[in-house]
Amino acid sequence: MNLDSKIPGGPMAQKWDRRRAEIRLVNPANKRKFEVIVVGSGLAGASAAATLGELGYRVKCFCFQDSARRAHSIAAQGGINAAKNYPNDGDSVQRLFYDTIKGGDFRAREANVHRLAEVSVNIIDQCVAQGVPFGREYGGLLANRSFGGAQVSRTFYARGATGQQLLLGAYQALSRQVGLGRVQMFARTEMLEIVVVNGHAKGVVVRDLVTGKITSHAADAVVLGTGGYGNAFYLSTNAQGCNATAVWRAWKKGAAFANPCFTQIHPTCIPVSGEHQSKLTLMSESLRNDGRCWAPKAKGDRRPPREIPEAERDYYLERMYPSYGNLAPRDIASRAAKRICDEGRGVGPGGRGVYLDFSDALARLGEATVRERYGNLFDMYHEITAEDACETPMRIYPAIHYVMGGLWVDYDLMSTLPGLFVIGEANFSDHGANRLGASALMQGLADGYFILPYTVGDYLATAKVKRPSADAAEFKQAEEEVHARVKRLLGVNGKRTVSEFHRRLGKILWENCGMARNAAGLRKALQEIPALREEFWKDVKAPGKNEELNQALECAGRVADFLELGELICRDALARDESCGCHFREEHQMEDGECRRDDANFAHVAAWEFQGEDRPPVRHAEPLVYEETHLATRSYK
Amino acid sequence: MNFILRIWRQKNAADEGRFIEVPARDITPEMSFLEMLDVVNDEVTKAGGDPVAFDHDCREGVCGACSLVINGEPHGPNAKATTCQTYMRSFRDGETITVEPFRARAFPVLKDLVTDRSAFDRIIQAGGFVSVNTGQAPDANTLPIGKDAAEKAFDSAACIGCGACVAACKNSSAMLFVGAKITHLGLLPQGQPERDRRALAMVAQMDAEKFGNCTNQYECQAVCPKEITVANIAQMNRDYLVASLKKLFAG
Numbered sequence: 001m002n003l004d005s006k007i008p009g010g011p012m013a014q015k016w017d018r019r020r021a022e023i024r025l026v027n028p029a030n031k032r033k034f035e036v037i038v039v040g041s042g043l044a045g046a047s048a049a050a051t052l053g054e055l056g057y058r059v060k061c062f063c064f065q066d067s068a069r070r071a072h073s074i075a076a077q078g079g080i081n082a083a084k085n086y087p088n089d090g091d092s093v094q095r096l097f098y099d100t101i102k103g104g105d106f107r108a109r110e111a112n113v114h115r116l117a118e119v120s121v122n123i124i125d126q127c128v129a130q131g132v133p134f135g136r137e138y139g140g141l142l143a144n145r146s147f148g149g150a151q152v153s154r155t156f157y158a159r160g161a162t163g164q165q166l167l168l169g170a171y172q173a174l175s176r177q178v179g180l181g182r183v184q185m186f187a188r189t190e191m192l193e194i195v196v197v198n199g200h201a202k203g204v205v206v207r208d209l210v211t212g213k214i215t216s217h218a219a220d221a222v223v224l225g226t227g228g229y230g231n232a233f234y235l236s237t238n239a240q241g242c243n244a245t246a247v248w249r250a251w252k253k254g255a256a257f258a259n260p261c262f263t264q265i266h267p268t269c270i271p272v273s274g275e276h277q278s279k280l281t282l283m284s285e286s287l288r289n290d291g292r293c294w295a296p297k298a299k300g301d302r303r304p305p306r307e308i309p310e311a312e313r314d315y316y317l318e319r320m321y322p323s324y325g326n327l328a329p330r331d332i333a334s335r336a337a338k339r340i341c342d343e344g345r346g347v348g349p350g351g352r353g354v355y356l357d358f359s360d361a362l363a364r365l366g367e368a369t370v371r372e373r374y375g376n377l378f379d380m381y382h383e384i385t386a387e388d389a390c391e392t393p394m395r396i397y398p399a400i401h402y403v404m405g406g407l408w409v410d411y412d413l414m415s416t417l418p419g420l421f422v423i424g425e426a427n428f429s430d431h432g433a434n435r436l437g438a439s440a441l442m443q444g445l446a447d448g449y450f451i452l453p454y455t456v457g458d459y460l461a462t463a464k465v466k467r468p469s470a471d472a473a474e475f476k477q478a479e480e481e482v483h484a485r486v487k488r489l490l491g492v493n494g495k496r497t498v499s500e501f502h503r504r505l506g507k508i509l510w511e512n513c514g515m516a517r518n519a520a521g522l523r524k525a526l527q528e529i530p531a532l533r534e535e536f537w538k539d540v541k542a543p544g545k546n547e548e549l550n551q552a553l554e555c556a557g558r559v560a561d562f563l564e565l566g567e568l569i570c571r572d573a574l575a576r577d578e579s580c581g582c583h584f585r586e587e588h589q590m591e592d593g594e595c596r597r598d599d600a601n602f603a604h605v606a607a608w609e610f611q612g613e614d615r616p617p618v619r620h621a622e623p624l625v626y627e628e629t630h631l632a633t634r635s636y637k
Numbered sequence: 638m639n640f641i642l643r644i645w646r647q648k649n650a651a652d653e654g655r656f657i658e659v660p661a662r663d664i665t666p667e668m669s670f671l672e673m674l675d676v677v678n679d680e681v682t683k684a685g686g687d688p689v690a691f692d693h694d695c696r697e698g699v700c701g702a703c704s705l706v707i708n709g710e711p712h713g714p715n716a717k718a719t720t721c722q723t724y725m726r727s728f729r730d731g732e733t734i735t736v737e738p739f740r741a742r743a744f745p746v747l748k749d750l751v752t753d754r755s756a757f758d759r760i761i762q763a764g765g766f767v768s769v770n771t772g773q774a775p776d777a778n779t780l781p782i783g784k785d786a787a788e789k790a791f792d793s794a795a796c797i798g799c800g801a802c803v804a805a806c807k808n809s810s811a812m813l814f815v816g817a818k819i820t821h822l823g824l825l826p827q828g829q830p831e832r833d834r835r836a837l838a839m840v841a842q843m844d845a846e847k848f849g850n851c852t853n854q855y856e857c858q859a860v861c862p863k864e865i866t867v868a869n870i871a872q873m874n875r876d877y878l879v880a881s882l883k884k885l886f887a888g
Binding site: 047050051054065066067068069070072074075084086122124125126127128129130131133134135136137138139140141142158159161164165168171172173175176178179185187210239240241273274276277278279281282379380383384386449450453495497499500541543544548549551552 | 676686697699717726747780783794
């Protein structure tokens with residue numbers, strides 16, 4: 001497998017300019033001859049589809065939700081980073097670049113990250129021009145807040161609903177193109193197969209989720225902006241419909257899967273309350289601007305939090321990481337919370353929780369200011385727990401939130417399957433082994449507005465394989481594969497529901513490949529997952545038929561894919577015999593419990609290649625070359 | 638806790654539909670309303686039945702996918718909350734709970750509790766945007782916007798497009814939804830150049846989708862999970878009137 005990252009030569013800060021100057025262009029009259037398929041309508045997908053439409057390409061955009069506006073980017077709360085340096089606190093493109101590389105524990109590709117930092121400033125301009133109502137100061141200029149892993153304030157926000165507002169901006173831009181007839185939108189339509197013609201991705205097979213009709217769509221290029229696979233863990237902050245089906249189909253058609261074990265666990269989520277629970281709700285990292293994390297110093301201290309005197313509280317993040325304090329990066333804050341709970345100092349049901357306390361901020365700023373900053377988050381917390389965060393500290397615990405891993409892409413965001421581009425959370429490139437807060441929105445929009453629309457043009461201008469007809473034999477064959485898979489799912493007719501299997505898979509992954517991992521646990525998971533998968537195909541019950549709106553069938557297909565992907569996650573975690581960022585292998589830790597990286601053997605991207613259903617995948621490595629930064633031990637102390 | 642669900646079942650758009658009673662057993666007060674439906678669906682599936690179809694996704698009150706009219710109220714009994722943010726502690730043990738889809742001519746039922754709300758998308762496509770291509774934007778701080786205006790714009794922009802306003806209205810009016818977008822963009826300087834044509838185009842599409850008119854009952858405001866107020870409808874009417882008059886005298 002050829003992992004040519006196609007990083008342009010020259011100094012880091014000039015690489016993107018250089019690439020843009022080299023890119024071959026498609027003249028405006030020819031653009032309308034090309035068709036591009038975009039799967040997914042979140043920040044990455046919607047912004048890409050809108051921009052491609054504006055440029056004059058003919059675009060088809062697919063999403064499984066009933067409207068493009070409901071993609072899960074909508075749920076991002078806290079903010080979006082950009083190196084604007086409006087607060088004059090010393091920020092720059094170089095600093096955002098370095099913070100992101102360091103935050104990712106030196107496992108991201110430098111050139112991609114530098115480009116991300118460069119275009120971050122354009123994103124804010126674009127979104128403001130669209131009418132995104134960012135928070136502002138009284139003078140009318142944009143306001144900023146701080147996020148984890150940074151010592152500057154570079155996060156732009158729209159109360160606690162930044163993702164919603166940015167997505168609505170992209171959705172409106174997309175809607176404008178739909179109204180103009182340049183983008184055709186297919187909602188309630190799920191992509192179930194990538195079609196490869198002469199070695200290039202040239203179309204998709206989709207299922208209409210209302211009628212069950214399975215159809216083919218041909219194109220000159222296919223773009224996946226289908227989000228992450230955190231739902232493999234069952235309990236996560238992802239929406240119920242988030243799935244890995246599109247990337248998994250692509251993997252099986254030749255796109256390499258990079259760093260699948262890099263799964264982010266967010267430190268501040270509302271703890272699990274019972275077996276029935278279907279999802280976990282995030283409490284934005286922005287709360288750590290004013291909230292202080294603590295746990296009782298004594299084990300098993302069951303007193304209500306307000307009765308525990310100051311001297312008997314352990315503000316553990318401030319103690320362990322004095323220079324970043326409560327704004328330590330996510331992987332570090334999550335592990336610290338886990339350690340506290342493992343020591344028996346956790347609070348709430350089952351002892352799996354710590355406090356996030358706003359009493360200092362309330363005393364310093366007053367309730368009105370605190371509510372203005374975090375009002376909707378406090379409301380959400382109240383709805384779920386029936387507790388008021390102004391009266392008693394929040395209880396929080398880490399939960400699966402985001403995945404840094406994804407399909408491998410080169411500098412042009414093209415996968416190892418020519419013609420298949422991957423953007424946003426679905427690709428792997430920018431966050432290394434840990435993503436900093438407020439960087440997901442930045443990356444999704446950078447890819448969709450400012451990077452992919454250029455690079456896809458270069459492919460179209462030079463592609464040797466032209467758009468086939470959707471009646472071609474390759475499409476018929478792909479449709480047959482989809483029909484066969486659906487038939488197989490409906491035909492098992494066993495005794496157990498899809499959610500039972502999903503829950504069990506989630507438990508295996510969380511216990512063995514969650515916040516802490518070790519070789520023995522991963523080996524155990526690698527035996528349990530195939531066994532569970534076998535059971536699934538013998539005993540799952542997906543009722544009903546294909547030719548109808550059948551949500552159980554949709555779920556069954558997604559869980560079947562998670563049951564395969566889960567194994568790859570563990571395989572990757574076992575092969576990466578070091579600790580880095582989110583990937584904490586217990587065998588490799590410092591005396592103080594921090595990650596011990598192994599740069600000599602693992603300063604690379606692991607890219608897995610599918611070898612067929614009955615053979616194990618092969619692991620390839622793309623070495624990470626650090627030209628601009630030097631590999632350093634990450635410290636937030 | 639145990640409940641009886643009096644729930645709407647409808648095979649597809651062509652089917653007439655009917656209420657069916659289903660028991661919901663061993664429910665805990667911490668379950669969300671949708672988690673309760675998950676439990677019921679698992680039971681139904683195991684018994685060989687067809688699980689109840691309902692729209693849902695983020696389950697944290699922001700995607701706008703979940704709908705449902707619960708005991709006659711869109712999004713259930715609690716103010717400022719969507720169905721997914723409604724917890725079973727809000728119901729009495731043993732209660733019979735009636736669950737129906739959002740009902741409106743413009744929101745046809747597709748199956749059980751799932752409706753087609755794509756009319757909302759078409760209204761946005763008609764004019765609910767600022768026409769700015771990628772790359773055309775000036776520096777973000779060249780255009781100062783007062784904090785109060787920005788906050789008010791956010792209040793309107795907070796709409797999640799769920800359609801509860803339509804479901805609550807006896808006329809199935811979409812004016813709260815349309816008014817919220819017209820107000821959001823109309824409050825900002827970026828929205829000014831297209832303000833008139835936006836109002837005309839969105840209202841025309843709203844009428845074409847067969848949504849009804851507003852008769853000032855304010856039911857929409859009462860059920861809106863994001864507290865969008867009827868002041869947005871007043872703003873829409875003003876913008877529409879101004880735009881219509883300008884068109885009349887210009888034309």
